[in-house]
Amino acid sequence: MQKYILKIQRQVPCENIDYAKHLNPEQLEVVKNADGPCLVLAGAGSGKTRTLIYRVAYLLERGIDPHNILLTTFTNKASHQMRERVEMLLKKNFEGLWCGTFHHIGNRLLRMYGKHIGIKPGFNIMDEEDSLTMIKSCLRELNINTKDKFFPAPRVIQSIMSYSRNTKSDISDTLDKHYPEFLQIADTINAVYSLYTKKKAGSSNLDYDDLLTETLRLITQSQIVRDKLSAQFQHILVDEYQDTNILQSEIITLLSERHGNILVVGDDAQSIYAFRGAAIENILNFPKQFTGAKIFRLETNYRSNQSILDLANESISYNSRQYEKHLHSVKDVGEKPALINLRDPRQQAMFVIQKITELNDEGYDLKKIAVLFRAHYQSAELEMELLKKGIPYVMRGGMKFFEQAHIKDVLAYLKIAQNPFDEIAWIRALSTEEGIGAGFSLKIFKNYTEKCASLKDIFNEKYWGFLKNRTRRGFEHFRRIIADITKEGESGNLDRMLESIIKGGYEKYCASRFDNYKDRLDDLKELVNFAHTYNDLKKFLADTSLGETFKGETVLNTAKDAGDYLVLSTIHQAKGLEWDAVILIGLIDNQFPHAKSKESLRHMEEERRLFYVAITRAKDYLYMLHPMTRYDYNYGIVIARPSMFIEELPENVYTKWEIEEGVEVL
DNA sequence: CTTACACGCTTTTTT
DNA sequence: AGCGTGTAAG
Numbered sequence: 111m112q113k114y115i116l117k118i119q120r121q122v123p124c125e126n127i128d129y130a131k132h133l134n135p136e137q138l139e140v141v142k143n144a145d146g147p148c149l150v151l152a153g154a155g156s157g158k159t160r161t162l163i164y165r166v167a168y169l170l171e172r173g174i175d176p177h178n179i180l181l182t183t184f185t186n187k188a189s190h191q192m193r194e195r196v197e198m199l200l201k202k203n204f205e206g207l208w209c210g211t212f213h214h215i216g217n218r219l220l221r222m223y224g225k226h227i228g229i230k231p232g233f234n235i236m237d238e239e240d241s242l243t244m245i246k247s248c249l250r251e252l253n254i255n256t257k258d259k260f261f262p263a264p265r266v267i268q269s270i271m272s273y274s275r276n277t278k279s280d281i282s283d284t285l286d287k288h289y290p291e292f293l294q295i296a297d298t299i300n301a302v303y304s305l306y307t308k309k310k311a312g313s314s315n316l317d318y319d320d321l322l323t324e325t326l327r328l329i330t331q332s333q334i335v336r337d338k339l340s341a342q343f344q345h346i347l348v349d350e351y352q353d354t355n356i357l358q359s360e361i362i363t364l365l366s367e368r369h370g371n372i373l374v375v376g377d378d379a380q381s382i383y384a385f386r387g388a389a390i391e392n393i394l395n396f397p398k399q400f401t402g403a404k405i406f407r408l409e410t411n412y413r414s415n416q417s418i419l420d421l422a423n424e425s426i427s428y429n430s431r432q433y434e435k436h437l438h439s440v441k442d443v444g445e446k447p448a449l450i451n452l453r454d455p456r457q458q459a460m461f462v463i464q465k466i467t468e469l470n471d472e473g474y475d476l477k478k479i480a481v482l483f484r485a486h487y488q489s490a491e492l493e494m495e496l497l498k499k500g501i502p503y504v505m506r507g508g509m510k511f512f513e514q515a516h517i518k519d520v521l522a523y524l525k526i527a528q529n530p531f532d533e534i535a536w537i538r539a540l541s542t543e544e545g546i547g548a549g550f551s552l553k554i555f556k557n558y559t560e561k562c563a564s565l566k567d568i569f570n571e572k573y574w575g576f577l578k579n580r581t582r583r584g585f586e587h588f589r590r591i592i593a594d595i596t597k598e599g600e601s602g603n604l605d606r607m608l609e610s611i612i613k614g615g616y617e618k619y620c621a622s623r624f625d626n627y628k629d630r631l632d633d634l635k636e637l638v639n640f641a642h643t644y645n646d647l648k649k650f651l652a653d654t655s656l657g658e659t660f661k662g663e664t665v666l667n668t669a670k671d672a673g674d675y676l677v678l679s680t681i682h683q684a685k686g687l688e689w690d691a692v693i694l695i696g697l698i699d700n701q702f703p704h705a706k707s708k709e710s711l712r713h714m715e716e717e718r719r720l721f722y723v724a725i726t727r728a729k730d731y732l733y734m735l736h737p738m739t740r741y742d743y744n745y746g747i748v749i750a751r752p753s754m755f756i757e758e759l760p761e762n763v764y765t766k767w768e769i770e771e772g773v774e775v776l
Numbered sequence: 777c778t779t780a781c782a783c784g785c786t787t788t789t790t791t
Numbered sequence: 792a793g794c795g796t797g798t799a800a801g
Contacts, residue, residue: 185791213791238790263786318791385789485788490792507790547778581777656791682789704788720789743786743792779801786794 147400150375153437154726155413177206184350216321226332235655276387313533322357340368351376353383415444421763447732459495478690480677484702506679516630530565545580604641692728697736698750
């Protein structure tokens with residue numbers, strides 16, 4: 111073999127960006143000197159994203175090739191924004207840049223190199239619901255009596271398995287630490303786990319957790335791949351490091367083996383994902399793990415006024431385990447956060463409405479205001495009032511576009527075309543056919559896997575004699591659709607494939623099954639439009655499964671046409687965002703902190719960090735609301751105590767407001 | 777075997 | 792209040 115060097119022309123490194131002008135000295139230090147292992151402790155609102163973006167731009171300007179940079183983010187949205195901002199800064203596109211969530215990066219690596227560890231590049235990705243369906247079918251197959259009151263619900267089994275995988279511990283460990291009541295059935299759960307693993311492999315499916323565990327296995331087991339990748343990634347940058355888990359930290363450790371340029375950014379005070387396996391130890395132990403690591407601190411807050419920050423600092427000081435920080439604001443003292451006691455959730459909703467109306471009149475667009483809460487159901491009353499008053503709003507999170515039944519039904523057919531042994535997809539698609547329900551779907555799929563060698567064999571009559579009447583007609587329809595999409599698929603026409611599913615029968619099914627079928631048909635049209643931008647089925651399906659959004663948030667009908675709308679969000683979803691005014695609702699005991707978190711100090715401290723995250727979203731105004739009653743599904747309306755996160759605060763960090771009802775005659 | 781309907785149980789947070 | 796399971800009818 112002969113080596114041939116292809117010379118790649120690069121622009122001469124020249125500094126176009128005036129870094130010193132755009133960044134403060136703390137940030138500048140990071141941008142210019144973050145070589146080798148580096149930990150950046152970035153307080154809330156300290157411009158951590160900005161710093162990362164400028165660091166990437168700086169590297170690119172110095173001639174580092176984009177494909178040698180790996181930048182991981184927490185959400186898809188964040189990754190798009192980062193890429194965009196880097197491109198805006200340098201006025202150039204960087205296609206090659208590796209930028210995305212760990213799950214995305216894992217997906218990409220496994221498609222490219224999975225074959226080294228026996229993973230087919232055409233694998234499908236299961237979302238949480240798919241994985242739950244598979245767990246249920248495992249339970250059935252193993253003849254486990256799930257009706258026993260004592261037996262954990264499938265959802266619980268799912269979280270046990272997922273948690274143990276994300277923390278790299280075995281099932282019994284997880285049970286011992288977090289679900290001691292199920293310790294005695296560890297064997298059963300292990301049996302479910304191994305069948306689940308087997309089924310997944312058999313149907314060439316990866317679930318979300320696999321995207322991490324298999325990526326780690328890939329670079330652990332294959333020396334060739336590890337060498338290649340660790341040579342490639344000259345610079346690795348990780349955002350939100352406080353919320354990474356042990357798998358993720360091992361992945362980046364291995365990937366940085368060769369060059370050692372690993373820059374992690376985070377704030378231990380904002381670690382809020384331990385419940386799904388995030389290891390706050392990653393950030394706490396980073397200096398120990400990488401001896402000689404440089405530590406940077408970003409302690410200037412550009413977001414909140416000093417009063418809001420004082421309250422935040424006071425609150426977080428009740429937590430024991432943390433890095434020492436001294437966050438200070440560049441803004442004035444500003445207005446003290448308001449603490450408001452309301453009679454009940456309804457009065458709370460009325461207060462919110464009046465307050466946002468006032469703020470609106472003062473010149474704050476609705477978009478500058480957010481209502482935040484611990485859990486989705488806390489927003490029910492408010493949503494009703496907003497609808498009544500015709501105030502446009504957007505609920506962040508909630509049901510995602512690609513998680514809706516009608517979207518998943520249609521995509522199931524495409525998944526079969528992509529990966530003909532995808533059990534979940536078969537069952538899903540078949541179940542939408544008339545005359546075929548849960549029972550026959552499974553029978554048909556079993557028959558297919560046992561007798562057929564390829565998808566073509568579904569057209570071979572000798573295998574399908576056992577189907578009669580209605581079921582047969584349903585199956586024939588299914589075959590016709592498969593035939594159509596296979597044909598369209600040959601020319602790589604994704605939108606035509608979708609059209610043949612929708613027009614070929616799903617439309618009718620949709621109308622008969624859903625009463626809001628018109629909205630759903632509109633969604634399907636949008637799906638077709640979205641598909642039009644793709645020419646690779648694999649990529650299209652991966653993007654849809656990983657929750658790549660194309661509409662941004664689900665904008666409610668009321669808000670669709672009104673350019674301005676209020677944001678409603680869980681605190682988790684509000685991470686990384688900011689608003690001029692933040693209204694925190696439902697600050698009551700058992701809801702926030704959540705009842706289940708009171709069992710251990712660890713959980714309590716995580717809840718307090720969540721409270722900290724909520725407070726530090728606010729720039730100018732912060733309203734903390736606690737109604738005196740709440741609705742309990744066992745007892746009906748019950749008295750609610752204020753959250754301990756409020757009660758523990760000294761009274762000088764907030765202003766108490768008294769509510770009096772005055773009658774306004776219209 | 778499918779479908780329709782009623783009851784009862786549950787509700788944290790999510791890539 | 793909504794979903795999933797359980798039951799009875801087609």
